[in-house]
Amino acid sequence: xxxxxxxxxxxxxxxxxxxxxxxxxxxxxxxxxxxxxxxxxxxxxxxxxxxxxxxxxxxxxxxxxxxxxxxxxxxxxxxxxxxxxxxxxxxxxxxxxxxxxxxxxxxxxxxxxxxxxxxxxxxxxxxxxxxxxxxxxxxxxxxxxxxxxxxxxxxxxxxxxxxxxxxxxxxxxxxxxxxxxxxxxxxxxxxxxxxxxxxxxxxxxxxxxxxxxxxxxxxxxxxxxxxxxxxxxxxxxxxxxxxxxxxxxxxxxxxxxxxxxxxxxxxxxxxxxxxxxxxxxxxxxxxxxxxxxxxxxxxxxxxxxxxxxxxxxxxxxxxxxxxxxxxxxxxxxxxxxxxxxxxxxxxxxxxxxxxxxxxxxxxxxxxxxxxxxxxxxxxxxxxxxxxxxxxxxxxxxxxxxxxxxxxxxxxxxxxxxxxxxxxxxxxxxxxxxxxxxxxxxxxxxxxxxxxxxxxxxxxxxxxxxxxxxxxxxxxxxxxxxxxxxxxxxxxxxxxxxxxxxxxxxxxxxxxxxxxxxxxxxxxxxxxxxxxxxxxxxxx
Amino acid sequence: xxxxxxxxxxxxxxxxxxxxxxxxxxxxxxxxxxxxxxxxxxxxxxxxxxxxxxxxxxxxxxxxxxxxxxxxxxxxxxxxxxxxxxxxxxxxxxxxxxxx
Numbered sequence: 001x002x003x004x005x006x007x008x009x010x011x012x013x014x015x016x017x018x019x020x021x022x023x024x025x026x027x028x029x030x031x032x033x034x035x036x037x038x039x040x041x042x043x044x045x046x047x048x049x050x051x052x053x054x055x056x057x058x059x060x061x062x063x064x065x066x067x068x069x070x071x072x073x074x075x076x077x078x079x080x081x082x083x084x085x086x087x088x089x090x091x092x093x094x095x096x097x098x099x100x101x102x103x104x105x106x107x108x109x110x111x112x113x114x115x116x117x118x119x120x121x122x123x124x125x126x127x128x129x130x131x132x133x134x135x136x137x138x139x140x141x142x143x144x145x146x147x148x149x150x151x152x153x154x155x156x157x158x159x160x161x162x163x164x165x166x167x168x169x170x171x172x173x174x175x176x177x178x179x180x181x182x183x184x185x186x187x188x189x190x191x192x193x194x195x196x197x198x199x200x201x202x203x204x205x206x207x208x209x210x211x212x213x214x215x216x217x218x219x220x221x222x223x224x225x226x227x228x229x230x231x232x233x234x235x236x237x238x239x240x241x242x243x244x245x246x247x248x249x250x251x252x253x254x255x256x257x258x259x260x261x262x263x264x265x266x267x268x269x270x271x272x273x274x275x276x277x278x279x280x281x282x283x284x285x286x287x288x289x290x291x292x293x294x295x296x297x298x299x300x301x302x303x304x305x306x307x308x309x310x311x312x313x314x315x316x317x318x319x320x321x322x323x324x325x326x327x328x329x330x331x332x333x334x335x336x337x338x339x340x341x342x343x344x345x346x347x348x349x350x351x352x353x354x355x356x357x358x359x360x361x362x363x364x365x366x367x368x369x370x371x372x373x374x375x376x377x378x379x380x381x382x383x384x385x386x387x388x389x390x391x392x393x394x395x396x397x398x399x400x401x402x403x404x405x406x407x408x409x410x411x412x413x414x415x416x417x418x419x420x421x422x423x424x425x426x427x428x429x430x431x432x433x434x435x436x437x438x439x440x441x442x443x444x445x446x447x448x449x450x451x452x453x454x455x456x457x458x459x460x461x462x463x464x465x466x467x468x469x470x471x472x473x474x475x476x477x478x479x480x481x482x483x484x485x486x487x488x489x490x491x492x493x494x495x496x497x498x499x500x501x502x503x504x505x506x507x508x509x510x511x512x513x514x515x516x517x518x519x520x521x522x523x524x525x526x527x528x529x530x531x532x533x534x535x536x537x538x539x
Numbered sequence: 540x541x542x543x544x545x546x547x548x549x550x551x552x553x554x555x556x557x558x559x560x561x562x563x564x565x566x567x568x569x570x571x572x573x574x575x576x577x578x579x580x581x582x583x584x585x586x587x588x589x590x591x592x593x594x595x596x597x598x599x600x601x602x603x604x605x606x607x608x609x610x611x612x613x614x615x616x617x618x619x620x621x622x623x624x625x626x627x628x629x630x631x632x633x634x635x636x637x638x639x
Binding site for chain 2: 071072074075078079081082083084085110113117122128272273274303306307310311314
């Protein structure tokens, strides 16, 4: 077992897609030697000098990197200029601690605080602090300034890699990044995506051996000392990825997808406002589904009208003229919300959830409808209700909404009633589709399939039965699309089926011409439609 | 240190509209702007027990102000009034690039 890693493959999490085949380069945090501490004054001076030097180094890096990288590094510079933080370290040196020990203790405290944050974003910031900590410690130990020597195209393997170390590496010859820990939301992951450097995180433990590595950022795998056969398969994957990515991105820039001469509208689903940052989001024809449950998860209390209005307004501003469909709170079922949903339901999926819950909690629903009514004057807003069973529920929601609009207007506040539609996810709604006076329909195929097939979608044992292409599911989709076509009402589908290339031929054949998918799936779906249109297969 | 005797305390409050709350970039902009003033400036999330030095990026980050929360600002010193106005404007205008 002498440290042979030949042919072994390890799986992690994707942080940036792409492929790298090259020498494996291990980068250690560098334990370094111990330094001999001087007098109190010498230690204080040493730290002051180290901070100034670090500040200069980071500023130089920021200047040469520019853009997003510069903004990330600015946070580190601001920390070095934080007198409260730095004074505490000097005070600790004054009590007799060596400069590096005092510095490290304070930074470690900060890092621990970030690591314990619930927010994944704040957790990821701990690597920025670790970066800064190590830079100053290296300077204090006198081993500063040696840039990482990475052979061109190398696969860099480290526990975690701080942003400044990433920027010191010359990536012009390609290469990739394999981290044993790390996070896809870290600054270094953002930099890797921006540069197109493949990156896999959370690989766990890998043996301390291996000369050559294959890194597949798409499959999130790292293969060490691969056999000729492994290399051949890897290169094939790399080539097909390159081709499909190039053509998918080219297709993405075309104005609209079309199939047999008909336009197919491709919209995106968003879970929160930040999802609009995805590079491909701009190519969407609009937002087919904006979920609003994120507003319920942030704090212990429910979000007020202004908070909601700001969130809806920022999405409408982003979309400009394009339509934005916002779904009212879909709490309940597998999404309990303290202070909102009912506890102790024997079968929450068939319980008081979606619009049923909102109508039962008018004090909460009213706040959301007020925010939506105000947002409606700011852009092309459509509002849809989830989990609707009967036409009476839609009308009850509409009446509540209309009263709210009237009250706002009476108070001199700009507001209007947006177009109202429903999610089609209860089989009864799909079967009695003509009874709903909705301006649009959006098929929620995940719940629709779960209810039609009588399969809990979270129950893995039922996976083989949970087939969205079951004829019964397709029948309901086709009926809904057919009704829309005859009545001149738009029908879209926003469930996982829309983002699954294998389901596309069936959906198009059912008569659907509007699909809403995650931004990351947009290119592939547009490309698949293009292939199907020219008589090709799903690919 | 500023003596309270030499000046009035000015206060302001503003809603944090930034989509992800008081994260690294907004925190850096806020402290940079605060440092342009002589005044002693403190901030807190409305109702929080402790006031925080607005010139310390580490403390501003540790405040963990979420999207939609209200930030209270108080300042004392010669340019306190201008400091409040500038900081409220920065937060209200969602930390525009080039500000701070």
